[in-house]
Amino acid sequence: MPAQGTATTWRCGNTYSDRPCEGGKTVKVDDPRSDADRQAAEAGVRSNHALADKLERSRLSQEKAAYERDRQAAREARSAALAERRMALSEQQARERATKALRDPRKSTMNFNSGGLAGKTAGDAPAPRKKKRKSRDSDAG
Secondary structure, three states: OOOOOOOEEEOOEEEEEEEOOOOOOEEOOOOOOHHHHHHHHHHHHHHHHHHHHHHHHHHHHHHHHHHHHHHHHHHHHEEEHHHHHHHHHHHHHHHHHHHHHHHOOOOEOOOOOOOOOOEEEOOOOOOOOOOOOOOOOHHHO
């Protein structure tokens, strides 16, 4: 059963028309397939479109998951690099303190003042003071 009946279709360059044109050629456009064949083909096209949509959603989901994994890995790498830099700086400061301590003369721990502190070192705590007792005379008056 022809789709367009007895109408003639003309090809004019890259376009098609129902009117003749200069240099145009007639084109046979009858679809020899049965209605069942046409419907089956259309159902296949719809099925392919549905499958393509499903595959696209799946691909987009996988790309999003990969993007999130990459972002997390980058965050962890930045954090590790920062921790490593901090550790290196800390170690460098410790080395600098150690070399400075070796370079500078050590301070004496002995106190050479003659104020009666003979035998005491600079790190000793001062002796506790004795509390004065109140006399009974001052309480009565």
